[in-house]
Amino acid sequence: MQDKKTLYGLLPAVKEVYEKGENILQFIQHETGQKGNSAEAIQISYDFQTGSYVKYIKENKENVERYTDELASIINKLAPYNSIMEAGIGEGTTMGLLLPKLKQKAKQQLGFDISWSRIKLAQAFFRQQQLESTLFMADLFDIPLADNSVDIVYTSHSIEPNGGKEEALLKELYRITAKYLVLIEPIYELGSEQAKKRMEFHGYVKGLKATAEALGMKVTEYRLLDSLRQPENPSGLVLIEKLSNSQANTVQFICPHSGKKMLKESDCYFCPESSLAYPTISGIPSLLRSSAILASKYSESFDDLLK
Numbered sequence: 001m002q003d004k005k006t007l008y009g010l011l012p013a014v015k016e017v018y019e020k021g022e023n024i025l026q027f028i029q030h031e032t033g034q035k036g037n038s039a040e041a042i043q044i045s046y047d048f049q050t051g052s053y054v055k056y057i058k059e060n061k062e063n064v065e066r067y068t069d070e071l072a073s074i075i076n077k078l079a080p081y082n083s084i085m086e087a088g089i090g091e092g093t094t095m096g097l098l099l100p101k102l103k104q105k106a107k108q109q110l111g112f113d114i115s116w117s118r119i120k121l122a123q124a125f126f127r128q129q130q131l132e133s134t135l136f137m138a139d140l141f142d143i144p145l146a147d148n149s150v151d152i153v154y155t156s157h158s159i160e161p162n163g164g165k166e167e168a169l170l171k172e173l174y175r176i177t178a179k180y181l182v183l184i185e186p187i188y189e190l191g192s193e194q195a196k197k198r199m200e201f202h203g204y205v206k207g208l209k210a211t212a213e214a215l216g217m218k219v220t221e222y223r224l225l226d227s228l229r230q231p232e233n234p235s236g237l238v239l240i241e242k243l244s245n246s247q248a249n250t251v252q253f254i255c256p257h258s259g260k261k262m263l264k265e266s267d268c269y270f271c272p273e274s275s276l277a278y279p280t281i282s283g284i285p286s287l288l289r290s291s292a293i294l295a296s297k298y299s300e301s302f303d304d305l306l307k
Contacts, residue, residue, distance in 0.1 A: 006032065007028065007032070007040050007041065007044060010028065010031055011044070013027070013031070014027065014028070014044060014048060015048065018048040018049070024041075024044065024045040024048060024049075025037050025041055025042070025045050025161065025202075025203075028041045028044065028045070029041075035203075036163065036164055036165075036203050037161045037162065037163075037203050039114060039139055039140075039141065042114060042161055042162075043114045043115055046090070046113070046114065046115040046118055047115040047116065047117045047118065050091065050115065050117040050118050050120075050121055051091070051121065053090055053091045053093045054091050054093060054121065054125065056093075057093050057097070063227075063228075064093070064097060065097070066227040067094075067225070067227045067228055068094060068097040068098045068101060069101065069227065070225055070226060070227040071094070071098055071154075071156070071182075071184060072098055072101035072102055074182060074221075074237060074239070075098075075102060075152060075154070075182065076102060076103050076104075078152055078179065078180045078182075079103065079104045080104060081104065081106060081151035081152050081179060081180075082106060082107045082108065082151055083106050083107060083108040083109070083110065083149075083150045083151045083152070083178075083251055084102075084106040084108075084109055084110070084150065084151065084152045084153075084154070085109075085110040085111060085112070085150045085152070085153050085154075086110075086111040086112075086153075086154055086155070086156065086158075087111075087112065087140060087143070087153055087154070087155050087158055087159075087173060088112070088113055088114075088140060088155055088156070088157075088158020088159065089111030089112060089113050089118075089119070089122055089135065089158075090113055090115075090118050090122070090156075090158070091118050091121045091122050091125060092111065092121070092122030092123075092125045092126055092133075092135070093125065094156040095109075095111055095122075095133070096122075096125050096126055096129045096131060097129075099129075099131055100129070100131075106151070106152075108134065108150075108250075108251050109131070109132065109133045109134070110133060110134045110135070110136075110150065110251060111133060111134075111135050112135065112136050112137065112138040112143070112287075113135075113137065113138075113158075114137065114138070114139055114140070114288070115137075116137055116281065116284060116286065119135050119136070119137060119284050120282065120284060122135055123135055123283065123284070134251075135284065136284065136285040136286075136287050137284060137285065137286045137287055137288055137291070138287045138288065139256075139288055139289065140158065140159060140162070140169060140172065140173070141165070141168055141169065141172055142172070142256050142288075142289055143172055143173075143175075143176050144253050144254055144255070144256050144262070144269075144278075144287040145176045145251060145252065145253060145254060146176070146252040146253075146254050146261075147175055147176065148176070148177070148178040148242075149176045149178065149251045149252055150176055150177060150178060150251060151177075151178045151179045151180070152177075152179060152180050152182065153173055153176060153177045153180075153181050153182070154181070154182035154183070154184065155173070155182070155183050155184060155185060156184045157184065157185060157186070157235070158185075159173075159183070159185055159205055160185055160186055160204050160205060161202065161203055161204060161205075162203075162205055163199075163200075163203040163204050163205050163206060164203075165205075166205050166206065166207060166208060166211045167211055167215065169205075170208070170211055170212055170215060170217070171215065174212075174215075174217060174240065174242065177240075177242050178242060179241070179242055180239065180240065180241055180242065181217075181239075181240040181242070182237070182239055182240075183208060183237070183238040183239075183240070184225070184235060184236075184237060185205060185208060185235070185236065185238065186199055186204050186205070186233055186234055186235055186236070187208070187222075187224060187234050187235070187236035187238070188204065188205070188206040188207070188234075189206070189207070189209070190223075190224050190234050190236055191231075191234040192231055192234075194231070194232065195231060195232055195233065195234050198232055198233070199233075208238045209222050209238055212238065212240055216243075217240050217243075218240060218241045218242075218243055219238060219239065219240055220239050220240070220241050221237055221238075221239035222236070222237065222238055222239070223236055223237055224236040224237075225237060253269055253287070254271075255271035255273070255274050255276055255278075255292075256287065256288070256289040256292070257271075257274055257276060257289060257292060258271060258273055258274035258276070260272075260273040260274055261273070262278070265277075266280075267279065267280055268280055268285075268293075269285055269287060270295065270298050270299075272299070275294060275295060275296040275298070276292040276293065276294060276295065277292070277293045277294075277295040277298055278291050278292060278293070279291060279293065
């Protein structure tokens with residue numbers, strides 16, 4: 001984990017890098033001397049880039065429709081399910097176009113991202129599409145949900161920049177999945193030599209299938225997508241069936257620090273057992289470990305004390 005004080009001190013320079021159209025993650029690596037992409041660096045990069053995906057779908061509607069058509073065909077085969085979630089939802093562009101194409105409407109539709117600004121835009125995009133969802137801030141490595149919370153969990157190029165952390169990512173995503181984990185990510189092993197060099201340069205994930213199988217997970221489908229034939233970024237499917245195949249009942253939020261149940265309040269999510277509160281800002285719950293506020297007297301009114 002990188003020092004937030006150090007990274008936040010770079011924000012004025014990061015803004016200049018962004019406005020020049022340069023790579024934010026490469027800039028942060030250069031300035032901090034750290035190899036790979038930390039969660040904090042990814043958060044900064046994604047937050048500044050908010051709006052880029054909405055712009056992309058406007059300019060590439062046909063490609064995006066083909067992509068979400070194929071994703072829908074994959075998920076439609078996995079019915080029945082009660083809940084579905086996109087891990088790393090970004091601006092909501094994939095899920096917002098995917099949900100209307102699913103044959104079954106899930107009772108609970110969720111998405112999270114590490115960037116507050118992206119979730120804010122996703123909320124607006126979902127309102128425009130007249131879609132209901134539960135969106136929140138969270139870390140892919142520390143998802144604030146109980147085991148087996150969501151029937152179908154899927155990603156859409158959200159774990160891509162986390163090279164070297166494949167095992168930790170797969171364990172966490174698998175933990176919260178009840179039935180199927182659908183990974184739509186660049187597949188290093190199925191790419192050309194040119195694509196592999198590019199993915200290595202950007203620190204992309206590798207060996208998703210091999211890592212999943214080494215962890216005892218059941219990979220039922222592994223291939224490149226038909227709809228995204230980009231030689232430089234070979235997108236593919238890694239479909240993992242949870243061996244327990246237990247159907248989730250309701251989604252349960254848990255405290256990232258204690259793992260105990262959290263209660264949804266008007267202004268936060270509160271964990272009585274750990275006495276930690278996670279604030280809700282403009283309707284967006286920030287359920288990051290770093291967002292926790294010690295509030296041991298949250299449930300007390302102090303009326304008796306003040307009499």
